[in-house]
Amino acid sequence: MTVPRVALGSLDTLWFQVAGTVCNLACTHCFISCSPTNRTHDMMSLEEVASHLEDATRLGVKEYYFTGGEPFLNPEMEAILEATLAVGPASVLTNGLLLDPARCQRLAALAAASEYSLDLRVSLDGYTAEGHDAIRGEGTFDRALEGIRHLHAAGLEPVITVTEVYDDNGSVAGKERFFSLMRELDIEHPRLKMMPVFQIGAEAERRGAYESWQRLRDEDAPADGWDHLQCSTCRMVTDQGVWVCPILVNEPSGKMGDRLADTLGDFPLAHPACWTCHVYGVTCRT
Amino acid sequence: MSQRIPEDPDLQARRAAQRARLAAHRGLATWGERLVPLATFQAASARAGRSLDSAARDAAVASFLAPRSDPTPVEGPFRRIAVCGGVYNNHYALAAWITAARQRGAEALYCLGDLGGFGPSPHKVWPLLEEHRVRVSQGNYEQSLASGREDCNCGYTDPRDNHFARLSYEYTAQRCSAAFKQWMGELPERRRVALHSPSGRRRELLLVHGSPRRVNEFLFESTTPAPYLEALLDQQQADAVLCTHSGLHWHRPLPSGRDLVNVGVLGRxxxxxxxxxxxxxxxLDEPSGDLQVELCPLPYDHLxxxxxxxxxxxxxxxxxxxxxxxxxxxxxxxxxRERARGRF
Known part of the structure; x- marks a missing residue:
């Protein structure tokens, strides 16, 4: 059995693990087990991000995404966004807990000053406090909704990101519940991003790890190749170098090089998470 | 309202224990599911991947961005052309556009695809295109209809968007003849068109549906940055790219003097x-030879x-x-940004 390899067709989407694996929560489904004390990857500085942005503009990157951990734990996050918005559109994946009114006003000002889009993606893992808090910790549902209200008041309307931690989150009825929740929050332009779960990190402990048959084989390749996988158009930068995608950052085998120019070759789809991306058609971008 | 959460009598205790374990990372790293000393992970990741020297990096970037050979024949040259995007069955606007384009002196008329969906009576579109020799390229709608796909391939996740997309796709699919669908399947995905000016300046435009890379890629003004476009135009060896698909018209002149033009759509x-x-x-502007782009509003009998x-x-x-x-x-x-400008 040979392991299929995916080529990088173009570098459209560049991710930054801008808060490392440091988070103010310890969600039970986190595929990289982020927590207040997890320093597997550490915070990135403005200087580090800026030097990769320079490489990225040369390579024709189309859009930038920031994740962690919780990006707003990074003390330089707003300066990092300002530098990014000078060269392209930016999206931040946040748990919503640090979105106080003053920060939301500053983010709105950054968005208004750029010719490119700034998108905030706030995670909700249930449409009730009971469902959400079971994954993310007590009281986090109310606090995330508070953050969403503050964004809305500042004129920024977030995308709600929902993982399919419960079967009914991803059903048509479940999606409708999330849309009606957004309408209750007076969000005029509701947007929803669904993500399947990856059975790695904390999630492996919550609902079980991958089984041995969940691997990609050469014969699984669609007729037009592996272009549907996000790794054919993305890379992920952390404080320790450049990884193939946002999912495999806790696997040293997912690291492709130190700088973007080292990572323009192909990558073996050997990890069981690659199977999830193929089967569920995953892209982490909005 | 309540959410169906799997029953677990020990949930509280298990959750507390799991959180305690998750938070117990001080000095440790997560390697997949295992906890290992931070130094072990960092040493493994330091060894992983490549670290090229600067000459090898320059060579890797140059080869990654190298121009792609493109056998697409070049049409023209023309002095002035009119280009429209998705028609979405709007034969009223299509007829008005043909008249307006001729009145404005366009030597050739181009349509960038997505002929169907949304509007009524798909069969009224084809005769207009044929009679007025509109040069059409293939959109995702034509690809889907010609290949018998079940949807338009726009990739929505919102059930409401999906409902309406499916409804209009089925309406169109049922009302397009086999001959019309076959014609759609034979349309080119991309065209190259030369413009020239009286003093002999020449520019080559690449006409596509979504983007030069993917038929269903959306190019919106607020998410299509200049550095991306410069690299794209280098790679595609064109002075400008013309596209549609996203439904909104915009024009970005680039620092290099080249252009991206999203021509918008006739359909809505x-x-x-x-x-x-x-x-x-x-x-082309005279005497500079710069591309002159006029994005034109088109009134038509919308009632x-x-x-x-x-x-x-x-x-x-x-x-x-x-x-x-x-x-x-x-x-x-x-x-x-584009969403915030609309009412819904």
Whole structure:
């Protein structure tokens, strides 16, 4: 059995693990087990991000995404966004807990000053406090909704990101519940991003790890190749170098090089998470 | 309202224990599911991947960005062309565009695909295109219809967007003849067109549906940055790219003097509260030879279209867009900035 390899067709989407694996929560489904004390990857500085942005503009990157951990734990996050918005559109994946009114006003000002889009993606893992808090910790549902209200008041309307931690989150009825929740929050332009779960990190402990048959084989390749996988158009930068995608950052085998120019070759789809991306058609971008 | 959460009598205790373990990372790293000393992970990741020297990096980047060979024949050269985007069965706007383009002196008329969906009576579109020798390229709609796909391949996740996308796709698919679908399947995905000026300046335009890379890639103004476009134009060896698919018209002149033009669509208004639809007129400036782009609003008999849509029992949501100029469906594709400008 040979392991299929995916080529990088173009570098459209560049991710930054801008808060490392440091988070103010310890969600039970986190595929990289982020927590207040997890320093597997550490915070990135403005200087580090800026030097990769320079490489990225040369390579024709189309859009930038920031994740962690919780990006707003990074003390330089707003300066990092300002530098990014000078060269392209930016999206931040946040748990919503640090979105106080003053920060939301500053983010709105950054968005208004750029010719490119700034998108905030706030995670909700249930449409009730009971469902959400079971994954993310007590009281986090109310606090995330508070953050969403503050964004809305500042004129920024977030995308709600929902993982399919419960079967009914991803059903048509479940999606409708999330849309009606957004309408209750007076969000005029509701947007929803669904993500399947990856059975790695904390999630492996919550609902079980991958089984041995969940691997990609050469014969699984669609007729037009592996272009549907996000790794054919993305890379992920952390404080320790450049990884193939946002999912495999806790696997040293997912690291492709130190700088973007080292990572323009192909990558073996050997990890069981690659199977999830193929089967569920995953892209982490909005 | 309550959410179906799997029952677990020990949930509280298990959750507390799991959180304690998750938070117990001080000095440790997560390697997959294992906890290992931080130094072990860092040493492994330091060994992983490549670290090229600077000459090898330059070579890797140059080869990654190298121009791609493209056998597409070059059409023209023309002095002035008119280019429209998705028609979405709007034969009223298509007829008005043909008249306007001729009146404005366009030597050639181009349509960038997405002929169907949304509007009424798909069979009225093809004769207009043929009679007026409109040069059409293939959109995702033509690809889907020609290959018998079950949907338009726009990739929505919102059930509401999906409902309306499916409804209009099925309406169109049932009313296009086999011959029309076969013709769609034979359309080129990309065209190259040369423009020239009286003093002999020449520019080559690449015409595509979504983007030069993917037929269903959306190029919106707020999410298509200049550095990306410069690299794309280098790679595609063109002075400008003309596209549609996203439904909104815009033009970005680049620092290098090249251009990206999204010509908009004829099928529905631009989510701006106006009833006109949009197209582009292109020619070269004299004497600079720069591309001159005019994005033109096109009034047409939108009330007749609305009447015909109602007669065909198409959704009131679609008719409202035609009458009021605000998008009511397929909103999910819009980035934050473009979405905020609309009513819905």
């Amino acid at each position: 208004p631009a989510n701006d509260g106006r009833t006109e639809v949009w197209f582009a007129l292109l020619e 007749a279209l609305a009447t015909e849509m109602r007669h065909e029992r198409l959704p009131e949501e679609f008719v409202a867009t035609i009458e009021q100029g605000w998008w009511t469906t397929c909103l999910e594709i819009l980035p934050a």
